[in-house]
Amino acid sequence: MALPKRIIKETERLMAEPVPGINAVPHEDNLRYFDVSIHGPAQSPYEGGIFRLELFLPDDYPMTPPKIRFLTKIYHPNIDRLGRICLDVLKSTDGPRKDNWSPALQIRTILLSIQALLGAPNPDDPLANDVAQRWKDDEPAAIQTAKEWTRTHAMA
Amino acid sequence: MENTEAAPAAQPPPPAQADEADSLTVEGSDVSSLEECDPHVVTRLIQCKNCSRPLHTPVRLPCGNTVCRSCLPPARPRMGITYPAAEGRAEEFTCYWKGTIQCAGEHCVDDCGIDVVLCNMTDVFQEELGFPDSDTEAVEPRQSGQGRTVRWKVGRKDTKKPEAHVAEVGNHGWLRGLYLLAWEGRFPYDAFEITYEAPDEPSQGTEDHYKLQNISLFKKVRNRLRSELDCQVCYTLILDPLTTPCGHTFCRKCIARALNHTDLCPVCRRKVGMPSAMESEPLNRTLANLIELFFHDQLADRREVDAQDELWTDHEKNLPLFVCTLSFPTMPNFLHIFEPRYRLMIRRVVDNGDGKFGMVMYNRRGQSQGEGLGSVPFMQYGTLLVIERYELLPDGRSLVIATGMSRFKVLEASELDGYHVACTERVNDINLAEEERLEATETAAAAIPDPSLGPNAEPPLDSMSTQELFTFLREYVRKQHYAGAPWLHPRVMLAYGPVPRDAARFPWWFASIIPISEEEKYPILSARSVRERLKISARWARELKARDWYFQIEHTYYIAIL
Numbered sequence: 001m002a003l004p005k006r007i008i009k010e011t012e013r014l015m016a017e018p019v020p021g022i023n024a025v026p027h028e029d030n031l032r033y034f035d036v037s038i039h040g041p042a043q044s045p046y047e048g049g050i051f052r053l054e055l056f057l058p059d060d061y062p063m064t065p066p067k068i069r070f071l072t073k074i075y076h077p078n079i080d081r082l083g084r085i086c087l088d089v090l091k092s093t094d095g096p097r098k099d100n101w102s103p104a105l106q107i108r109t110i111l112l113s114i115q116a117l118l119g120a121p122n123p124d125d126p127l128a129n130d131v132a133q134r135w136k137d138d139e140p141a142a143i144q145t146a147k148e149w150t151r152t153h154a155m156a
Numbered sequence: 157m158e159n160t161e162a163a164p165a166a167q168p169p170p171p172a173q174a175d176e177a178d179s180l181t182v183e184g185s186d187v188s189s190l191e192e193c194d195p196h197v198v199t200r201l202i203q204c205k206n207c208s209r210p211l212h213t214p215v216r217l218p219c220g221n222t223v224c225r226s227c228l229p230p231a232r233p234r235m236g237i238t239y240p241a242a243e244g245r246a247e248e249f250t251c252y253w254k255g256t257i258q259c260a261g262e263h264c265v266d267d268c269g270i271d272v273v274l275c276n277m278t279d280v281f282q283e284e285l286g287f288p289d290s291d292t293e294a295v296e297p298r299q300s301g302q303g304r305t306v307r308w309k310v311g312r313k314d315t316k317k318p319e320a321h322v323a324e325v326g327n328h329g330w331l332r333g334l335y336l337l338a339w340e341g342r343f344p345y346d347a348f349e350i351t352y353e354a355p356d357e358p359s360q361g362t363e364d365h366y367k368l369q370n371i372s373l374f375k376k377v378r379n380r381l382r383s384e385l386d387c388q389v390c391y392t393l394i395l396d397p398l399t400t401p402c403g404h405t406f407c408r409k410c411i412a413r414a415l416n417h418t419d420l421c422p423v424c425r426r427k428v429g430m431p432s433a434m435e436s437e438p439l440n441r442t443l444a445n446l447i448e449l450f451f452h453d454q455l456a457d458r459r460e461v462d463a464q465d466e467l468w469t470d471h472e473k474n475l476p477l478f479v480c481t482l483s484f485p486t487m488p489n490f491l492h493i494f495e496p497r498y499r500l501m502i503r504r505v506v507d508n509g510d511g512k513f514g515m516v517m518y519n520r521r522g523q524s525q526g527e528g529l530g531s532v533p534f535m536q537y538g539t540l541l542v543i544e545r546y547e548l549l550p551d552g553r554s555l556v557i558a559t560g561m562s563r564f565k566v567l568e569a570s571e572l573d574g575y576h577v578a579c580t581e582r583v584n585d586i587n588l589a590e591e592e593r594l595e596a597t598e599t600a601a602a603a604i605p606d607p608s609l610g611p612n613a614e615p616p617l618d619s620m621s622t623q624e625l626f627t628f629l630r631e632y633v634r635k636q637h638y639a640g641a642p643w644l645h646p647r648v649m650l651a652y653g654p655v656p657r658d659a660a661r662f663p664w665w666f667a668s669i670i671p672i673s674e675e676e677k678y679p680i681l682s683a684r685s686v687r688e689r690l691k692i693s694a695r696w697a698r699e700l701k702a703r704d705w706y707f708q709i710e711h712t713y714y715i716a717i718l
Binding site for chain 2: 009062
């Protein structure tokens with residue numbers, strides 16, 4: 001099936017006007033599959049790290065959200081060990097819980113949301129329960145661990 | 157400046173004149189030759205029918221027309237309408253287009269959101285045309301009596317006789333000149349027989365200058381407008397603009413697709429009333445005309461690409477049919493596929509399709525299913541299902557969970573490797589305005605009680621408001637649940653979800669679980685309004701109530717033998 005015009009346009013714009021601190025490049029053999037890297041935001045425990053992610057646009061994109069996952073290990077209450085991300089806008093509205101994906105969103109806005117999530121972890125809506133608990137119990141220690149993980153895994 | 161002359165001819169204007177002005181379309185106008193572009197056509201498209209000025213903060217009316225927000229007619233409370241029960245739906249007004257084929261008359265105030273795209277467009281017009289061109293002023297200082305004039309006629313309000321008017325446009329050029337006249341409120345919306353007159357002895361250079369000025373102005377406006385006209389879903393030029401009640405515009409197909417997944421506006425996430433009816437909503441006429449006028453060529457390309465895409469995704473032409481049971485939109489179906497022909501069909505649907513197939517019920521009595529079909533082994537109305545989960549068992553059977561998307565009517569059918577393949581037509585609900593009108597008409601007609609029924613008889617369903625029908629049904633379900641009705645067992649609720657709060661969805665849920673025969677349920681599938689479906693559901697509930705007596709006896713009997 002031909003690649004929808006929308007995906008072509010989004011890709012072109014991502015190339016022409018990249019978001020600062022975010023890089024997304026489609027695979028040559030599969031234009032729905034993107035290699036993404038996000039720079040850890042300043043003043044966050046992830047500062048200085050470069051986090052790699054994979055992003056896939058499903059067949060019914062933009063009716064359903066892109067599938068996206070961290071490849072670099074990261075210590076964050078909303079990201080689990082498999083790199084899955086708990087972010088309301090990444091969830092399809094089809095489910096019984098009304099979540100917040102909308103076809104008016106795009107790859108760019110989603111990546112910005114993820115970058116913002118790194119800057120503002122939300123332990124009240126956790127995906128990695130142990131991390132979230134630690135974040136709530138002893139925030140300075142959790143931040144310290146996040147910094148260490150960033151140094152170990154996200155700084156090549 | 158403005159002179160009013162008596163109409164030169166005494167003959168009455170042809171009656172079609174007003175209509176002609178109303179149906180002013182720009183189809184066939186060749187935009188590529190910009191000289192041909194009539195300044196009046198451009199101006200009129202952005203004029204408000206009520207105040208004749210360029211649209212200011214335009215609002216979209218449900219009939220597809222547009223007026224300034226400040227020009228909305230005074231609102232009054234609505235009578236006889238209870239569904240959808242949303243705040244802000246309590247007031248209505250009479251449309252300026254009432255009585256034309258475009259509009260049935262009354263609109264709900266809440267449906268008239270500010271048209272965001274058109275708002276941005278009118279800003280562009282105002283910025284480009286609403287101010288005198290400083291370059292021209294410098295080249296040629298304005299001289300009174302220079303003689304560049306526009307003449308037009310307009311029907312007098314009292315006598316309906318055409319009345320001739322003339323106004324000078326100075327050195328603004330025709331496009332800007334006419335826009336400024338409209339902006340000053342001097343150029344009426346229903347003007348006709350427009351003529352442009354240059355001075356008697358124009359120098360050729362000046363004329364060319366004006367012509368070029370017009371063209372460059374038109375181009376400039378066009379370039380600026382283009383960026384406002386991308387659909388937020390497909391990122392291309394909006395095709396068949398459909399504007400939601402909250403004022404956001406998408407291609408008709410894009411918003412219809414988006415609303416298969418959610419009932420929220422993609423841009424502002426406000427609830428869009430009745431998603432299933434979106435495809436029968438009228439197009440945004442003002443936007444459609446503007447796009448046609450300014451982007452004629454691009455629109456033609458867009459249409460062509462769209463038609464090609466259609467070939468990829470057109471289930472309607474070639475939909476595999478699973479002849480089995482009734483199923484309903486938004487509801488899950490739990491299927492065990494064991495027949496070899498359907499194993500093949502489902503495998504094909506999963507492998508190279510998008511997981512969509514049609515579910516139709518057996519035609520047990522061999523009834524004729526309309527022209528072109530005859531006595532086929534299945535019923536004519538069915539449900540488009542999309543596979544959510546698919547589990548292939550080692551022996552080739554499969555377990556499938558599929559959810560109802562929309563309804564269709566089979567137009568033609570053929571066989572492919574043992575299973576049926578159909579050409580179908582989507583069945584859509586009537587639009588919101590029609591839905592509301594239906595309720596008002598039915599309840600008004602049934603308001604007079606029938607004395608033969610006696611005081612204790614249940615009210616006829618037609619006399620009940622849509623909200624009352626819904627409340628009655630929810631109450632019925634609640635009582636049955638309380639009484640421990642087996643069809644409301646927690647396992648059933650787990651599979652089909654809790655009692656829907658949405659009246660549009662409720663009948664599908666109810667039809668999925670209520671213990672009556674499929675033949676009895678079948679009529680609800682072709683009902684095209686929420687009210688109709690609630691009435692059918694209420695009829696079932698009343699019949700079941702009557703049958704309950706037997707059920708109780710049976711129940712006691714079971715307990716006795718246990």
